[in-house]
Amino acid sequence: MHDLPQQNAKIAELFQDLHPPFEPQAAVIESNRCLNCFDAPCTTACPTHIDVPRFIKKIASGNLRGSALGILEANVLAASCSRVCPVQVLCEGACVMHRYNKQPIAIGRLQRFAMDSFHANGGALPKQSHEEHSQKIACLGAGPASLAAAAELKQRGYQVTVFDKRPQPGGLNTYGVAEYKLPLPDSLREIKLIEDLSVQFRFGVEVGRDIPIEDLEKQFDFIFLGVGLGAMHKLDIPGGDHPAVIDALEFIANYKTARATSIQGKVVVIGAGNTAIDAANAAARLGANTVSILYRRTLTHISAFDFEYEHSVQEGVTFHWLTQPVAIHTSNGKLSSVECMRMEIAADGSPRPVANSNFQIGCDLIIPAIGQSPLLNFLAQCNVRLEKGRVAVDRATGQTTNPKYFAGGDCVNGGREVVDAVAEGKRAGIAIAKALEATHV
């Protein structure tokens, strides 16, 4: 990962910045608008508790380096968080300006401004300790949770190795975020700073298959589980295994790595979460003639954020509510339609099929986005307690029921935001460091 790849030109053109960066003077004007609240609600609302007024007022004073370092102290993936966070429900949602002159401070864009400036000036992550300790920690998965834990521990002088089965680090931050929010090279640019701390990365290695977990347990003092979730749920209906049925994460990774830079025809996305919306918007931008989202319940039940839904409508995506796919039909080996059934919401709130309501929606590509399954087989090898398929941890430390293991990110929270994974990884990193300090004496 020493040479950062360039964004594919076609993809760059199709997926231009949704929220363009601030010009320097605009950033200062916006920074000056911030009231500088005491114990600011934006800071409390941020899972990583970035001291928002502090970094904003440093932009206003022209101390951009200090601004970025203050942000990084709380969140080592602050550059990507500034672009992928659902700020409407986090920092900006908590801004007191909603009750003042209505427009919240553009915290996300200001954070991006500080981080862009930091990267442009060749900024490096600072070390918290110049001492090197011999203790070793393995971080499994190179997604946001592991990266945050790894950076925290390495900054404190511990030896960290990150394992991932993919060829590049970042997990969903690199392979799963809509390109108009965060281009793939920008995710890698940020992670390069963690690598520069001398965190070791081993790519293309699946622990539990390529390396027995027992070997890691012997070699490392602690193991951090940042493995995320497993494969996406299959569309378990007749025809669901057709090659033109591609799950949303694979579809997104394909275009982000420029393996697919255009599509044609009618696209049907199944599910109405944030990933479904990312896939549907991408399909529209890549050239699909029509893009439809099928959801078995109604708008009020979707797990996507309101602003994601509204954005998708603007991108031209059509929503079919109370629609459940039941079979996929082909013609001459190609997809022809998806057969659906009307649903209704029963008195108890659950969706129920309407008898004799089947109908066809023509399609050339189907993208199921109906959630990911947990990595149950792998987690069973780690001897940690699971609750509803999630690794059970002490929330303040990320400690699992197995004293050797800490955990954070999607495998613990069931699939939330990058910023949640970073917060959990950092808390675990601090807790592991404390446990190791106790052995220094």
Next chain:
Amino acid sequence: MSKSVTRPSTQPDISVNFAGIRSPNPFWLASAPPTNSAEQIMRAFDAGWGGAVWKTIGAQITNVSSRYSSIDWNGQRMMGFNNIELISDRPLEDNLREITAVKKRYPKNAVVASLMVESTREAWHTIVQQAEDAGSDGLELNFGCPHGMSERGMGSAVGQVPEYTEMITAWVKEKARTPVIVKLTPNISDIRTVARAAKRGGADALSAINTINSVTGIDLDTFIPSPNVGGKSSHGGYCGPAVKPIALNMVQQVMSDPEAALPISGIGGIATWRDAAEFILLGSGTVQVCTAAMHYGYRIVEDMIDGLQNWMAEKNFANIEAFRGLSLPKVTEWKHLDLNYKIVARIDESKCIGCDLCYTACWDGAHQCIHLDRVTGPIDGPVEMHKNPHDIEVAARDNITVTPIPKLDPPKPTEGPYPTPLARIPRVDETECVGCNLCSLVCPVENCINMIEVDTGLPPESWEERTADTLTGKSC
């Protein structure tokens, strides 16, 4: 003050007679770049300005480049302004000829010639004669310019020495047939000493203040202060909104001193009709404006006139004299203030937005009597019983927050009856509140924190009265 519903049938009269100089309104352009030429002044009169004090005429000078610098504040440009420009750099004859031309075309507007020459009786007699022959309605003696000219024994070099001020004023009065205004410099320990000298010298009026000595700032890359003249700078004269409170104080000092008080033209940071009204309430007969006109152009006078007239109509003031000086009796020495008058801060919970700036201001900058433990803490009591700012911030950082997912985490209703959660609405411990105003000053929301009078049950008592009583043994 009760608001009257009946308004005068005609617009309030804002014309003035300032020490014998008539003007359709009290708004004059100060002697400065906006009054450099007839062409400019005629456009200014067309825009509505009542008068103009011509850019100072006198000995020939040469200016430098650059000449101005300013202070921006929180994104606002030219909060304070500074210049190192000298008096008019145009030939004296041109200025005199243009004064005549302007007076001919605008006989009702006031044209005042600002004068500065070397400190000899002959020089002053000559320039007075020339300005009056040109047709100026009055003379303003520039004893205030703080830079450049002062090094040559003129400007503030005169205004800082009461004896010189009195002497030159007297020379001018020997010759002048029109009213003589002495412009005062603020760069002196007590402005009244020079004002008294001017009055003794026979001045008909005063104007105050001229600019304040200043270094506006230093470039952190080149280390050169601004304005930069080929790598060096020089102290300049400071003006603009930042200096208004200093000017108001000096006008008040002069106008409250019987030995100094004369008709006064108020100057310093005036940009709106509100600023003008304040100067008039402290006794000013006219006001002079420069920085605001340099920033936004002559057009600003439209709202100055309109706003002042609307306000006068609302307050039932038929003319300027009806309210001129009304606030002077309301300024007194500290020793006469009532020690038993008490106010406390009260926060309107329905208006509070939860920024908690009042809390941090009260703890760090005042008397530690605003608290954030409305939900959990004691109602009144000493500081030790309440959480301090550090504890509150630490607790907030230890709080674990996650991104709410619409399906899993429905939005929680706000706790409490107000738009802002109760835990973020500060409250005031009124037993500890000293009524300092700080919280209400930092609060960004209008009328959210009000200072309410509380009855101490004690009769009014000033420091002077209290210490007099102590001396007579009546109380301590």
